[in-house]
Every structure is written in C-alpha cells, then in structure tokens.
Amino acid sequence: MDDLLSEFLDETAENLDVVDRELVRFEQDPSNQDVLDTIFRAIHTIKGTCGFIGLPRLEALAHAAETVLGKIRDGKLTVTPSSVTLILEAIDQIKVILTHLESEAVEPDGDDVNLITCLLGVADGHGEDVPESAQTETVKARSVKSQTVRVTTDALDDLMTMVSELVLTRNQLLQTMRDSQDTDSHSPLQRLSSITAELQDNVMKTRLQPISTAWQKLPRLVRDIAVELDKKIDLQMQGDETELDRQVLELIKDPLTHMVRNACDHGLETADQRRAAGKSEQGTLRLSASHEGGHIFIDIADDGQGLDMSRIKEKVLEKGLATASEIQAMSEEALTTFIFHPGFSTAEAVSNVSGRGVGMDVVRANIEMIGGSVSVRSVPGQGTTFTIKIPLTLSIHNALVIGVGDEKFALPQLYVKELVQVGGQSEHNIEHIHNSAVLRLRETLLPVLSLSETLDVVTDEGIETHYVIVAQIREQQFGLIVDQVFDTEEIVVKPLSRLLQKLSVYSGCTILGDGHVVLILDPTAMVTAPGTAHADGVAA
Amino acid sequence: MTQSVQAQVDQSTKDYLSFVIADQVFGMPVELIQDIFMPESLTAVPLSDETIAGVLNLRGTIVTMIDGHASLGLPKPDSASAQMAIRLEYEGESYGLMVDTVGDVLSLTADFYEENPSHLDPAWRRFAKGVYRLDDALMVVLDVFEVLNLKLAHGVKSRKGMS
Numbered sequence: 001m002d003d004l005l006s007e008f009l010d011e012t013a014e015n016l017d018v019v020d021r022e023l024v025r026f027e028q029d030p031s032n033q034d035v036l037d038t039i040f041r042a043i044h045t046i047k048g049t050c051g052f053i054g055l056p057r058l059e060a061l062a063h064a065a066e067t068v069l070g071k072i073r074d075g076k077l078t079v080t081p082s083s084v085t086l087i088l089e090a091i092d093q094i095k096v097i098l099t100h101l102e103s104e105a106v107e108p109d110g111d112d113v114n115l116i117t118c119l120l121g122v123a124d125g126h127g128e129d130v131p132e133s134a135q136t137e138t139v140k141a142r143s144v145k146s147q148t149v150r151v152t153t154d155a156l157d158d159l160m161t162m163v164s165e166l167v168l169t170r171n172q173l174l175q176t177m178r179d180s181q182d183t184d185s186h187s188p189l190q191r192l193s194s195i196t197a198e199l200q201d202n203v204m205k206t207r208l209q210p211i212s213t214a215w216q217k218l219p220r221l222v223r224d225i226a227v228e229l230d231k232k233i234d235l236q237m238q239g240d241e242t243e244l245d246r247q248v249l250e251l252i253k254d255p256l257t258h259m260v261r262n263a264c265d266h267g268l269e270t271a272d273q274r275r276a277a278g279k280s281e282q283g284t285l286r287l288s289a290s291h292e293g294g295h296i297f298i299d300i301a302d303d304g305q306g307l308d309m310s311r312i313k314e315k316v317l318e319k320g321l322a323t324a325s326e327i328q329a330m331s332e333e334a335l336t337t338f339i340f341h342p343g344f345s346t347a348e349a350v351s352n353v354s355g356r357g358v359g360m361d362v363v364r365a366n367i368e369m370i371g372g373s374v375s376v377r378s379v380p381g382q383g384t385t386f387t388i389k390i391p392l393t394l395s396i397h398n399a400l401v402i403g404v405g406d407e408k409f410a411l412p413q414l415y416v417k418e419l420v421q422v423g424g425q426s427e428h429n430i431e432h433i434h435n436s437a438v439l440r441l442r443e444t445l446l447p448v449l450s451l452s453e454t455l456d457v458v459t460d461e462g463i464e465t466h467y468v469i470v471a472q473i474r475e476q477q478f479g480l481i482v483d484q485v486f487d488t489e490e491i492v493v494k495p496l497s498r499l500l501q502k503l504s505v506y507s508g509c510t511i512l513g514d515g516h517v518v519l520i521l522d523p524t525a526m527v528t529a530p531g532t533a534h535a536d537g538v539a540a
Numbered sequence: 541m542t543q544s545v546q547a548q549v550d551q552s553t554k555d556y557l558s559f560v561i562a563d564q565v566f567g568m569p570v571e572l573i574q575d576i577f578m579p580e581s582l583t584a585v586p587l588s589d590e591t592i593a594g595v596l597n598l599r600g601t602i603v604t605m606i607d608g609h610a611s612l613g614l615p616k617p618d619s620a621s622a623q624m625a626i627r628l629e630y631e632g633e634s635y636g637l638m639v640d641t642v643g644d645v646l647s648l649t650a651d652f653y654e655e656n657p658s659h660l661d662p663a664w665r666r667f668a669k670g671v672y673r674l675d676d677a678l679m680v681v682l683d684v685f686e687v688l689n690l691k692l693a694h695g696v697k698s699r700k701g702m703s
Contacts (some may be wrong), residue, residue: 165600169600169602196600212598405582407584407586408583455586455587456586456587457586494602496595496604497602497604497633497635498633498636499588499604499635499688500585500588500590500592500595500604501591503585503587503588503638505587509583509595509602511597512602514595515581516581516583516597517581517583517585517595517596517597517602518583519585519595
C-alpha cells in the first residue's frame with residue numbers, strides 16, 4: 001500500500017471517529033450548529049482527499065452526504081430522523097469501503113447509486129422515505145488499524161531535550177559512582193545506563209525523516225532550470241530513504257537546493273556543447289545519500305564540464321587571494337577550495353538561476369554551522385562532485401575535555417585529528433619563527449596557537465609537558481596548545497545567553513558529568529586567519 | 541528563605557525584594573524573581589566583559605551570572621564574602637545577579653516613594669527607577685533589565701589579541 005493511501009486511511013479513521021461521536025450528539029440535538037460544523041468539515045475533508053488521491057466511489061458518496069449536511073447547515077433543510085438515518089447509513093457505507101481499501105488497497109466494485117439518490121433526494125427536499133435497499137453491503141465492525149499517530153514536532157523536540165538531559169544526568173551519576181565504593185548500586189546503574197542509551201536511540205529515531213522530504217522539490221526545480229537554460233538534464237536520486245534528524249534536514253534544505261541549482265547552471269553544459277564534446281546530449285545530475293559511521297554523506301555529482309581551473313586561477317589572482325607563484329605551487333585540490341571563498345564566482349554571466357557570487361561560501365557556512373563539511377572533486381570534461389558530510393543529529397556530540405590553567409573547556413571531537421605531547425621527555429617541541437609558534441609534525445610545519453593566550457587565561461608557567469591538539473578546520477590544520485587533556489564526554493550543547501554570544505570562540509556550553517558547566521570551544525573562530533586570530537573573535 | 545510576604549490587601553502597596561550591593565540597598569519587584577540561591581562552582585568565561593561573573597548550572601539550567609558590583613560601577617568587595625544571587629529570566633534566558641546580601645520582602649506604599657534626586661550620576665539614572673525612604677536606609681529601585689540592556693549595548697570589549 002502506498003504511503004499516501006495509508007496516510008489517508010489513518011486520517012480518515014480519525015475523522016470518522018470524530019463524526020461517530022458527533023453524530024450521536026447531532027441526533028439528540030439537531031439544532032446545534034457546532035456539532036453540525038464539525039461533521040460537515042470531517043466529511044468535506046474526506047471528500048477532498050478522495051478526489052485528490054483518486055477514489056471516485058468514496059468521493060461520490062462523501063459528496064452526497066456533504067450536500068445534505070450543507071443544506072442542513074445552511075438552514076435550507078430541516079433535520080428529520082430519516083435524514084439523520086440516511087447520513088448515518090452513508091457513513092457506515094464509507095466505513096465499509098474503507099475496510100475494503102485497507103485490505104485490498106482498491107475500492108470495492110459496484111456503486112452506491114441507491115444511497116446517493118436518496119441522499120440527493122433528501123437534499124432536494126423530497127424523498128423522505130428510506131429505501132431498504134439503500135444499504136448495499138452489511139456493515140461489519142470497521143477496524144482500520146492505526147499505524148501512525150500525529151505528534152507535533154514541538155513535542156518531539158521537547159522529548160529530545162529531556163532525553164539529552166537524562167543522558168547528562170546519567171553521565172553525572174556514572175561519574176559519582178566511579179568515585180565511590182558503593183558496589184550495590186553498580187548493577188542497577190548499569191541497567192539505567194543501557195536503558196538511557198536505548199531511549200536516546202529510540203527518541204532520535206522518532207525524529208528521523210527520509211532525505212527524500214528535502215529532495216521532493218528538486219525534480220521540478222531541475223526541470224524548470226533545464227527549460228529555462230535549454231539544457232537536457234536527467235536527475236537521478238539514490239538513497240532517498242536515508243534518514244536524518246528533522247532539524248538537520250531543515251538546515252541542509254537550502255544549501256542543497258543551491259548546489260543543485262549551481263550544478264544545473266554552471267556544471268552541466270547545453271546540448272550543443274555536450275555534443276561538441278562528444279558526450280550524450282542529456283546531462284546527468286546524480287544525488288545520492290548514504291549513512292556511514294554517525295554521519296550522512298550526500299553527493300551531488302554532475303557529468304558536466306568540471307571546474308574551469310584556468311578561470312579559478314585568474315580569479316584567485318584578480319581577487320589577490322594568492323600570488324602567481326603560490327598558485328603555481330598549489331595542487332588542483334587546493335585550488336578548487338577557492339570556490340568556497342566569499343564573493344568567488346567564475347560564472348561569466350550572472351544568470352537568474354544561480355550565482356551572483358553569494359553562493360558557495362554561504363553554502364559552506366550553513367553546512368559548517370551544523371558541524372558538517374563540504375568538499376569538491378572535479379575532473380575537467382567529466383564533471384564535478386560535491387560531497388556534504390553532516391552529523392546524524394545536532395543534539396548530542398562527543399567532545400574532548402581539555403584544561404588550561406584552572407579552566408576546563410570542551411572541544412568537539414569532530415575537529416580533533418590527533419593529540420601530540422610536547423616538551424618534557426617528549427620528542428616533539430614547539431619552536432618559534434619570530435612570534436609564530438610551530439610544531440614539526442611528520443615533515444610538515446604545523447602552525448600552533450596557545451589556548452591560554454587566545455583566551456587570555458593565566459596558565460601555570462611551571463608545567464613542562466603540554467599537549468597539542470591537531471585540529472582540522474576545512475582544509476587547514478593547526479595545533480592548539482593546552483595544559484591538560486581529560487576524558488572525552490558526551491555533551492549536549494546548550495546555547496550561551498545573548499550577553500555571551502558575541503564571543504565567537506565559544507559555540508555554547510554544556511554540563512559535565514561532575515555538574516560543572518564548561519564552555520564549548522569553536523576552533524573555526526580561532527582559525528579565521530592563523531597567527532593573527534583576534535582573541536575576541538570580533539573579526540569573524 | 542526567611543522572607544515572608546506581608547499579606548496586605550492594600551492596593552497601593554508594591555512588594556520589593558531588598559538586597560545590598562556594596563552597602564547600597566536596592567529593591568526589585570518580587571514578581572521578577574525566579575530564585576534566590578548561593579552561587580556555587582562558577583565557571584569563568586574568558587574574554588567576556590568584566591560584568592559577567594561566569595556561568596553556572598542551577599538544577600540543570602545554565603545561568604549567566606552578572607557581577608553586581610562591576611555592573612553598577614561599585615567597588616569590588618575586599619574579601620570573597622559569602623554572596624547571594626537572584627535569578628531572573630529575560631526572554632527565555634536565565635541570569636543571576638550576584639549581590640552581597642539578600643534582605644526582606646518589603647510591602648511599600650507610594651507614600652515612601654521619591655523620584656531620583658536630580659543630581660544622581662547619569663549612569664545610575666538609567667537603571668535607578670526612584671527611591672523608597674525606609675526607616676534605616678534609602679532603597680534604590682533597580683531596573684535590572686536596564687542593567688542588562690546597558691551591557692548589551694556596550695558589547696564586548698576587545699581584549700588582548702594574539703601576538
């Protein structure tokens with residue numbers, strides 16, 4: 001049974017339950033307008049939906065019932081026991097048809113001409129008598145089994161917040177238990193812990209939606225663009241059942257649409273160009289989504305002309321983003337990342353489909369805002385593939401708890417590539433070039449920032465060994481010197497109040513297992529310009 | 541809490557919670573107050589304005605703590621005396637105003653009310669909403685959201701950048 005039909009059955013079952021209840025009141029008090037309105041609306045909804053999904057028999061019957069109800073509502077018809085009986089009969093018949101629909105997924109054969117005639121007769125003000133033959137089938141108890149219930153998204157969000165709190169509290173409890181000798185509570189606590197984890201999983205599942213909900217508008221969009229630009233585009237979608245958090249889905253909808261637009265506009269060539277290049281006239285745009293280790297990967301691949309490297313080089317020079325010799329030394333991969341630079345667009349002409357150069361940087365910013373990343377691969381003449389990597393959920397992260405001086409901070413694991421011990425007995429040491437600190441790490445020089453300087457926190461000068469957290473932000477790597485590295489913890493991000501939101505080095509705060517609040521660092525704000533990063537983050 | 545709201549039916553009285561910051565008595569309408577608590581395990585927020593004392597966890601709620609002394613431009617207490625905090629909500633966010641001591645809830649009639657004295661410091665005019673003459677002190681009515689808004693407008697001061 002297709003989704004539309006089963007949804008209709010659920011919805012109609014709900015509506016009929018209302019009608020059943022209201023009809024009893026209606027019979028007792030036929031002059032009550034509210035009751036009549038409710039019944040009318042329910043029947044009207046059923047009729048409307050039937051017409052929409054193509055159930056002519058049901059539609060005709062609902063229409064006839066609606067006509068009678070409409071006349072009664074408008075005061076053109078007085079309620080008589082026989083007209084009520086007729087309406088009840090019509091509703092019973094609707095239920096019969098629904099039962100059949102539920103089991104067979106098609107309307108039963110035959111029609112309800114008799115019943116409809118009677119109904120319309122009543123509506124016209126005559127034909128008061130109810131023919132025995134009006135009932136075409138005996139009514140069996142209807143049992144449309146409800147597979148789904150409607151829940152407001154707010155309720156789901158609240159549930160998720162509460163579960164997140166529960167996870168935090170559980171972590172707190174585990175921490176307390178670790179420090180205590182009480183072995184009796186050990187096993188119930190383990191049980192609590194696993195139930196909490198299961199609950200978290202299940203609640204997260206209720207929030208999942210297939211990515212197809214974000215994709216459903218794309219075929220139309222691609223068609224329109226194809227017509228406008230006189231291109232032939234075949235849109236293929238794979239993995240549209242891949243599920244991700246509702247909230248994440250909302251947030252990637254716009255970037256995704258933008259990238260599809262871009263691919264149609266800039267990526268794919270016109271039929272003439274494609275023929276000249278020895279390709280099939282029809283370009284292919286392939287969207288695919290998959291789920292890999294806590295992340296969702298979305299590919300947007302076209303078989304178009306690929307990124308124009310020489311245009312990118314020109315543009316980089318023109319914008320003064322790099323010198324000619326620097327460009328010479330850059331790999332193609334490094335060059336392609338310039339397309340994510342603000343105000344960077346190589347499209348020759350600004351079309352109204354995409355691109356006034358506000359595109360890819362905004363796309364990247366939006367994706368990074370939810371802890372995702374976007375990368376691009378391009379082969380000249382063969383096409384371009386954008387890959388978006390996004391977390392499954394925004395609610396719970398893993399974070400590394402680090403210490404500087406007396407302060408603790410949380411750093412989302414997402415950014416952490418590796419940990420290196422420096423100073424003391426370690427083989428690694430921080431070296432300085434003028435005022436810039438660097439670390440030799442496997443044949444490369446890694447720029448390093450000191451967290452204590454960045455945050456203006458007093459640190460104990462006596463400590464010999466430090467740790468460098470190698471962080472990966474986009475294509476940049478940098479090191480962050482900290483005094484101590486503690487555990488990794490599951491954290492629930494809580495927003496900072498508006499008085500603190502200006503501090504872009506923090507993305508929020510969280511409550512640790514021990515009940516203390518720690519601030520969550522946002523390394524992307526530190527890397528805006530390595531070595532010159534403003535400690536107050538205002539530059540970002 | 542030891543405060544008891546005097547059950548007076550007189551229409552013209554208003555209930556204020558009195559509290560002290562640097563020897564000055566202030567008052568705040570009781571209906572604004574969500575909690576009164578002793579701040580514990582405060583987390584400092586590096587780079588923040590000096591008026592921000594830090595953030596803390598109050599039964600699962602993140603409360604941004606406001607340093608009462610710094611916000612009002614009053615001298616810092618000499619020693620780390622036991623401080624109290626008053627929690628308020630502002631557009632869904634929780635703030636805790638740190639004060640030296642919390643006094644009684646006072647039901648005051650308009651008879652004791654006076655406008656701000658004309659020569660009051662302009663900075664104080666913004667958050668002082670008049671004065672009540674108490675028997676033993678003068679109580680300044682504090683518009684706490686004005687204190688916060690003032691800080692919002694101020695923004696965050698730029699501190700030491702990286703060299």
